[in-house]
Amino acid sequence: MEAASSDMALNADYGQALALVRAKSVDDVVATMRFAYDHALPVVPQGAMTGINGGANAIDGCILLSVRAMDRVLDIDATNHTVTVEPGIINADLKKTLAEQNLAYPPDPGSMAISSIGGNIATNAGGLCCVKYGVTRDYVREIKVVLPDGTLTRLGRKTAKGVAGLDLCSLFVGSEGTLGVIVEATLEVIALPPEPLTAVATFPTEHEAAATVSAYMATGLRPSLLEFLDGITINLLNNFGDFGLDDSVGAMLIMQSDAPTAASDVERFTEIAEENGALDVAFSDNTADNEALIATRRCVQPANELYARSHGGGQLIEDICIPRSAMPEFFDGLAEIRKETHTTIAVVAHAGDGNTHPSIFYDAKDPQSRAHAEEAFEQILDLGLRLGGTITGEHGIGSVKARWLTKELDEGSRRLHREIKNAVDPLGIANPGKMLGAL
Amino acid sequence: MEAASSDMALNADYGQALALVRAKSVDDVVATMRFAYDHALPVVPQGAMTGINGGANAIDGCILLSVRAMDRVLDIDATNHTVTVEPGIINADLKKTLAEQNLAYPPDPGSMAISSIGGNIATNAGGLCCVKYGVTRDYVREIKVVLPDGTLTRLGRKTAKGVAGLDLCSLFVGSEGTLGVIVEATLEVIALPPEPLTAVATFPTEHEAAATVSAYMATGLRPSLLEFLDGITINLLNNFGDFGLDDSVGAMLIMQSDAPTAASDVERFTEIAEENGALDVAFSDNTADNEALIATRRCVQPANELYARSHGGGQLIEDICIPRSAMPEFFDGLAEIRKETHTTIAVVAHAGDGNTHPSIFYDAKDPQSRAHAEEAFEQILDLGLRLGGTITGEHGIGSVKARWLTKELDEGSRRLHREIKNAVDPLGIANPGKMLGAL
Numbered sequence: 001m002e003a004a005s006s007d008m009a010l011n012a013d014y015g016q017a018l019a020l021v022r023a024k025s026v027d028d029v030v031a032t033m034r035f036a037y038d039h040a041l042p043v044v045p046q047g048a049m050t051g052i053n054g055g056a057n058a059i060d061g062c063i064l065l066s067v068r069a070m071d072r073v074l075d076i077d078a079t080n081h082t083v084t085v086e087p088g089i090i091n092a093d094l095k096k097t098l099a100e101q102n103l104a105y106p107p108d109p110g111s112m113a114i115s116s117i118g119g120n121i122a123t124n125a126g127g128l129c130c131v132k133y134g135v136t137r138d139y140v141r142e143i144k145v146v147l148p149d150g151t152l153t154r155l156g157r158k159t160a161k162g163v164a165g166l167d168l169c170s171l172f173v174g175s176e177g178t179l180g181v182i183v184e185a186t187l188e189v190i191a192l193p194p195e196p197l198t199a200v201a202t203f204p205t206e207h208e209a210a211a212t213v214s215a216y217m218a219t220g221l222r223p224s225l226l227e228f229l230d231g232i233t234i235n236l237l238n239n240f241g242d243f244g245l246d247d248s249v250g251a252m253l254i255m256q257s258d259a260p261t262a263a264s265d266v267e268r269f270t271e272i273a274e275e276n277g278a279l280d281v282a283f284s285d286n287t288a289d290n291e292a293l294i295a296t297r298r299c300v301q302p303a304n305e306l307y308a309r310s311h312g313g314g315q316l317i318e319d320i321c322i323p324r325s326a327m328p329e330f331f332d333g334l335a336e337i338r339k340e341t342h343t344t345i346a347v348v349a350h351a352g353d354g355n356t357h358p359s360i361f362y363d364a365k366d367p368q369s370r371a372h373a374e375e376a377f378e379q380i381l382d383l384g385l386r387l388g389g390t391i392t393g394e395h396g397i398g399s400v401k402a403r404w405l406t407k408e409l410d411e412g413s414r415r416l417h418r419e420i421k422n423a424v425d426p427l428g429i430a431n432p433g434k435m436l437g438a439l
Numbered sequence: 440m441e442a443a444s445s446d447m448a449l450n451a452d453y454g455q456a457l458a459l460v461r462a463k464s465v466d467d468v469v470a471t472m473r474f475a476y477d478h479a480l481p482v483v484p485q486g487a488m489t490g491i492n493g494g495a496n497a498i499d500g501c502i503l504l505s506v507r508a509m510d511r512v513l514d515i516d517a518t519n520h521t522v523t524v525e526p527g528i529i530n531a532d533l534k535k536t537l538a539e540q541n542l543a544y545p546p547d548p549g550s551m552a553i554s555s556i557g558g559n560i561a562t563n564a565g566g567l568c569c570v571k572y573g574v575t576r577d578y579v580r581e582i583k584v585v586l587p588d589g590t591l592t593r594l595g596r597k598t599a600k601g602v603a604g605l606d607l608c609s610l611f612v613g614s615e616g617t618l619g620v621i622v623e624a625t626l627e628v629i630a631l632p633p634e635p636l637t638a639v640a641t642f643p644t645e646h647e648a649a650a651t652v653s654a655y656m657a658t659g660l661r662p663s664l665l666e667f668l669d670g671i672t673i674n675l676l677n678n679f680g681d682f683g684l685d686d687s688v689g690a691m692l693i694m695q696s697d698a699p700t701a702a703s704d705v706e707r708f709t710e711i712a713e714e715n716g717a718l719d720v721a722f723s724d725n726t727a728d729n730e731a732l733i734a735t736r737r738c739v740q741p742a743n744e745l746y747a748r749s750h751g752g753g754q755l756i757e758d759i760c761i762p763r764s765a766m767p768e769f770f771d772g773l774a775e776i777r778k779e780t781h782t783t784i785a786v787v788a789h790a791g792d793g794n795t796h797p798s799i800f801y802d803a804k805d806p807q808s809r810a811h812a813e814e815a816f817e818q819i820l821d822l823g824l825r826l827g828g829t830i831t832g833e834h835g836i837g838s839v840k841a842r843w844l845t846k847e848l849d850e851g852s853r854r855l856h857r858e859i860k861n862a863v864d865p866l867g868i869a870n871p872g873k874m875l876g877a878l
Contacts, residue, residue, distance in 0.1 A: 138577070171605060221630075389598055415590070416594075417605055
């Protein structure tokens with residue numbers, strides 16, 4: 001039970017659970033929720049426990065309710081392009097199953113090899129492909145959920161369109177277990193996209209890279225991936241694996257296009273990168289090379305963790321999403337925050353969406369180092385809000401950012417959140433304290 | 440006030456309003472809602488009054504609150520591809536303003552020349568382009584709403600992604616004025632798409648056309664438009680204008696592709712139509728011809744109204760959305776319903792989305808004719824639900840289908856709807872009776 005009491009958040013507390021239920025069926029979930037309701041016991045729904053904000057962490061006296069073992073594909077409808085799954089299935093496993101039928105479920109969070117679809121829905125997970133293909137919510141047509149009192153209900157619809165009633169399906173997407181437990185989902189799928197072309201551009205500083213992103217996205221062309229890595233991140237990657245990236249540069253952009261116009265898209269990207277001061281732009285249409293490059297990009301978090309472990313173990317991960325045009329200003333602000341708080345901050349970003357992930361490192365055994373990191377964390381959240389952004393683009397609130405949610409939402413919205421939470425979960429047993437806990 | 444008491448629904452009752460407020464500003468809306476809240480008076484929010492289910496109809500003793508005069512474009516952000524507008528702006532006017540900057544707001548309900556963006560959001564309006572570009576909800580990033588007690592709040596976010604809190608923005612999209620009044624919206628826009636190629640295929644019966652749609656969509660290719668017209672609709676169009684359509688056929692499909700692969704898309708469509716028994720397939724890359732054809736398609740409702748006026752004036756419009764693969768079966772069921780109820784039913788459909796609009800004609804002065812039409816209406820709704828569909832793909836519930844919503848939603852969902860409505864609008868003054876009135 002101890003092992004099931006915390007997700008992958010590095011800096012979130014967790015409590016002492018009463019019990020762990022490993023549900024194998026919808027009936028198990030219904031029975032658990034009824035019991036919890038009858039005894040007014042808090043329930044923490046859990047999937048693959050890969051969240052990084054403590055959303056699935058135990059709280060004192062709770063029932064941990066894992067749906068990880070409910071991992072079947074219930075139906076693939078290749079004609080209507082939908083798939084119906086249980087919530088415990090791992091994102092990458094679903095992708096593999098669909099690929100056999102030339103179908104794809106696009107959302108690809110960094111955690112896709114280890115995170116579950118139920119967790120992806122509960123956090124409205126994003127990823128690298130969002131810049132073209134959108135986020136989890138865009139693919140969820142219908143869900144079955146068990147409400148706090150144990151009632152099983154169906155929200156949304158299986159059809160391409162539908163406006164019958166309030167959009168309660170979207171309300172539950174991203175609700176982080178605070179309204180009920182997702183036990184089944186029907187997702188839209190698409191035809192498997194073709195292999196992309198890839199361009200890699202390097203820049204003297206973050207500024208030129210950010211300006212390139214803003215200018216390229218303003219053309220209206222939709223890359224299938226547009227990732228940013230700052231110089232520190234490139235260095236940490238080279239330390240992690242023998243990747244041989246040019247770590248003398250200030251920033252790097254990886255751009256892909258899987259459109260029929262990929263060749264001209266990549267050409268246009270090159271022009272814009274060069275206009276904005278790129279040091280170098282390279283291309284590849286070699287699938288193996290491209291996959292290796294994206295795999296390298298997906299090593300950023302392990303590389304950051306390796307660095308953290310050898311520097312006192314502390315890491316705070318941000319998830320600021322800002323308007324793309326504000327990215328140069330964001331990096332200016334970040335430079336000041338680094339200076340003022342004496343912190344090392346590495347930045348990777350889903351740049352096409354303006355979704356940045358600064359990682360703040362600190363020595364967990366040094367209270368002053370931790371305090372500096374926390375100060376930087378707060379200042380970055382403030383900076384993001386000041387630039388018209390949000391405190392979380394895709395990771396969610398969990399327990400780590402619950403206090404910050406009150407800064408982003410206005411009083412009317414906070415009240416609405418409380419009223420709706422109370423209406424759906426009057427006993428307050430559905431993942432209490434998480435996301436909405438400070439509102 | 441009488442003129443402002445009913446929308447374009449042909450068969451919805453309306454009551455006697457107390458007052459009509461023509462708001463010119465957010466403050467006007469706030470003041471009106473505060474007054475209504477203090478006096479527990481029902482408020483019916485209104486845009487351009489073009490809905491067809493009575494959603495904006497007066498109820499006895501209500502305040503009609505029109506935001507039609509709030510029609511400014513507040514900001515166009517061409518770099519970040521967003522536009523911020525007041526709710527009263529007409530959809531087509533917004534499109535025109537954006538086109539000057541090579542930008543587009545895709546959602547294109549049949550009513551786009553006359554309907555307002557606020558109304559489009561309140562009903563989550565669809566249209567012809569949805570098959571590729573999605574519905575209104577997919578473009579709404581942030582809204583400002585005035586809650587039933589007069590509180591102004593901001594829901595959603597302006598950034599490309601964001602998961603801070605519950606998705607209350609989506610909850611208000613499609614809520615038909617039952618939760619509050621939308622007073623501002625920030626919408627995602629895209630680069631103006633290129634001119635499409637067009638193909639027109641004719642078929643001996645609806646069956647071959649429906650099978651073509653299902654097979655073409657299963658390829659994963661995304662047409663930018665895929666419309667179905669049955670033989671009766673084609674005849675009514677020819678009677679309405681001198682369109683010269685071949686009205687000896689059983690059905691017609693209009694397909695467009697604006698993709699870089701348009702030429703091969705149209706070719707593939709032709710192959711599939713021929714494999715499925717098309718009588719004829721014609722193409723066009725002539726912009727004027729294509730626009731004329733789509734303008735003809737957009738005449739379906741006026742053509743139907745002309746027919747209705749010369750046949751007793753009655754028309755019931757359905758909005759069933761079903762899985763595309765169920766369309767052949769749907770037409771079988773429809774044929775039986777026609778026979779059993781002795782009704783004339785013309786069908787147009789956004790076929791790529793499985794969204795069908797059967798129009799049932801009747802003599803409004805003949806109670807038996809009306810009873811037959813109502814029987815057909817109910818049977819078609821039943822048929823849609825039986826085939827895994829929804830009673831409304833894009834028109835909404837309003838007052839006309841409120842009773843039917845109880846059939847589509849299960850008990851858990853109905854309860855959730857009631858709880859959330861009561862939480863947000865405890866006095867029940869926001870468009871009472873509409874959409875949620877029978878739950």
